[in-house]
Amino acid sequence: MELRRTAVVKLAVPEDRSDDLKRTMNTFRDAAQRFVDRGWDGDDDDYVITSRSHLQPLVYDEIRADTDLHSDLCVGAVNHAADALSTCVEKMKDGERTSKPVFTSNTTVYNTNAISYFDGYCSLAAYGGRVHAEYVYPEDSIQAEYMDGDEWEKKGAKLRYDHPEDTYYLHVTVVQERDDPQGEAENRTVLGVDTNVDGYLAVTSTGAFIGNTDWLNHERREYERRRAHLQQRGTRSAHLTIQSIGDRFARWSEDFLHRASKRLVREAVAHGCTTIVFEDLAGIRDRISDASKFQQWAFRELRRQTNYKARAEGITVETVNPAYTSQRCSHSACGFTHGDNRNGDAFCCQKCGKELHADYNAARNIAYKYLQNRRKSGSGGATHHLALKSGTLSGNGDYSPSTV
Ligand SMILES: [Zn+2]
Incomplete structure (x- = not known):
C-alpha cells in the first residue's frame, strides 16, 4: 500500500x-x-x-x-x-x-x-x-x-x-x-468530520463544507411522492415504473454520496491526515432522533465509501461518541461546554465569545475527542495532531500554524 x-x-x-x-x-x-x-x-x-x-x-x-x-x-x-x-x-x-x-x-x-x-x-x-x-x-x-x-x-x-x-x-x-499503514511509529494527523441531516452533509475540522443535504432530501421526497402516486394506480405498468424510478433514485443517491466521500478523502490527503474521524452511528441516532431510515442509510453509506477510498490512500477511518461535541467551544484552549453555546448553525462561546459555524466547531471537537481518547488509553506513543484550517493542534494543546 x-x-x-x-x-x-x-x-x-x-x-x-x-x-x-x-x-x-x-x-x-x-x-x-x-x-x-x-x-x-x-x-x-x-x-x-x-x-x-x-x-x-x-x-x-x-x-x-x-x-x-x-x-x-x-x-x-x-x-x-x-x-x-x-x-x-x-x-x-x-x-x-x-x-x-x-x-x-x-x-x-x-x-x-x-x-x-x-x-x-x-x-x-x-x-x-x-x-x-x-x-x-x-x-x-x-x-x-x-x-x-x-x-x-x-x-x-x-x-x-x-x-x-x-x-x-x-x-x-x-x-x-508500506505493508502496515496502521503502524503507530509515525506522526499522525486527524481530520474530524461532522455529519448532518440538513444543510451540509459533512463538515470537516479543516473547514470544508461538503454535499448539500437539502438537495438529497428534496430528491428523496420527490421520489416518494411519485411512488405514492403510482402505487395508487395499482396497474402493472405503474408497478414497473415504480421499479425503474426506484433504481434510478438509488443510483443517483449513491453517486451523490460517492462524490461527497471522494471530496472528504481528498481533503484528508491535502492536509496530510492519517486518520478520518466520524461520530459513531449510535450517536447520530441519539442526536437526530427524527433521522429517517433513508438518512441513516445515507450516513452508513457515506462512511462505507469513505472507508473504502481512504484505505487506498493509507488513511484509517475511526469513530467517537459525539456527546457534547456540538456544545463544547473548540477555540484554542477554551473548551467551555454549555447548551447555550449553540443556536442552530451559529456557535457562540458564552465564555470566550468565539463565533464559529456550529458544524465546523463540532467537527473540530470530534477530532479533539478522538485525540483525548488516544491520550487516555496511552496508545502507541505516537504524536497525534488535529488538522485545522490554519494549522494543527496536538493532543496536549500545542498549536502549530501551517501555510497550507
Ligand atoms: Zn470559548
Whole structure:
C-alpha cells in the first residue's frame, strides 16, 4: 500500500534570485488562469472542459509564445487549472453554488521535471535559469524524516510564497510503500468530520463544507411522492415504473454520496491526515432522533465509501461518541461546554465569545475527542495532531500554524 504525505519545507532562496521566483510565480498564476478561462468557456457541446489533454492544446502554444514560461511549468499550469475546473463541476453536480475559479494565491506547481531534489537543497525551474534553494529545518523534525534519505520518494511540489514573512515554502508530496499503514511509529494527523441531516452533509475540522443535504432530501421526497402516486394506480405498468424510478433514485443517491466521500478523502490527503474521524452511528441516532431510515442509510453509506477510498490512500477511518461535541467551544484552549453555546448553525462561546459555524466547531471537537481518547488509553506513543484550517493542534494543546 502506498502512503502519501505532504512535507512543508521552508526554503532559503538566494537574495538575488527571489525576484525570479516571484516573476515565475506570477506568470504561472496568469497561465493557469488563462487555461481556466478557456476551460470555463467550454467545448463545442458547452460542457466545462476538465480534461488536461483536452485543455492543453487549446492555449498552450499561445501562452508559451506570450510568456516564455518554462514548458514543464506550463504543463503544471494546465494540471492546476484542470483540477480546479473538476472540483467546480463536482460541486455543480452536487447542486452547490459555484463560479469560475479565480487564482489569487502565490503558488507555483512543480512537476517532477521542473524540480530536482538534492541533499539539503532543491533546484527549481524559473526565469533566469534554475534556482537552487536550501532546505531550512532542524535535524530531528518531521521534514527531515520526509526529505532526508531515501525512505520517502519525493514527487512533485507546490511552491508557496508567504507575503507577511517574505518566505518561500515548498509543499512536497512524498510517498512510501508500506505493508502496515496502521503502524503507530509515525506522526499522525486527524481530520474530524461532522455529519448532518440538513444543510451540509459533512463538515470537516479543516473547514470544508461538503454535499448539500437539502438537495438529497428534496430528491428523496420527490421520489416518494411519485411512488405514492403510482402505487395508487395499482396497474402493472405503474408497478414497473415504480421499479425503474426506484433504481434510478438509488443510483443517483449513491453517486451523490460517492462524490461527497471522494471530496472528504481528498481533503484528508491535502492536509496530510492519517486518520478520518466520524461520530459513531449510535450517536447520530441519539442526536437526530427524527433521522429517517433513508438518512441513516445515507450516513452508513457515506462512511462505507469513505472507508473504502481512504484505505487506498493509507488513511484509517475511526469513530467517537459525539456527546457534547456540538456544545463544547473548540477555540484554542477554551473548551467551555454549555447548551447555550449553540443556536442552530451559529456557535457562540458564552465564555470566550468565539463565533464559529456550529458544524465546523463540532467537527473540530470530534477530532479533539478522538485525540483525548488516544491520550487516555496511552496508545502507541505516537504524536497525534488535529488538522485545522490554519494549522494543527496536538493532543496536549500545542498549536502549530501551517501555510497550507
Ligand atoms: Zn470559548
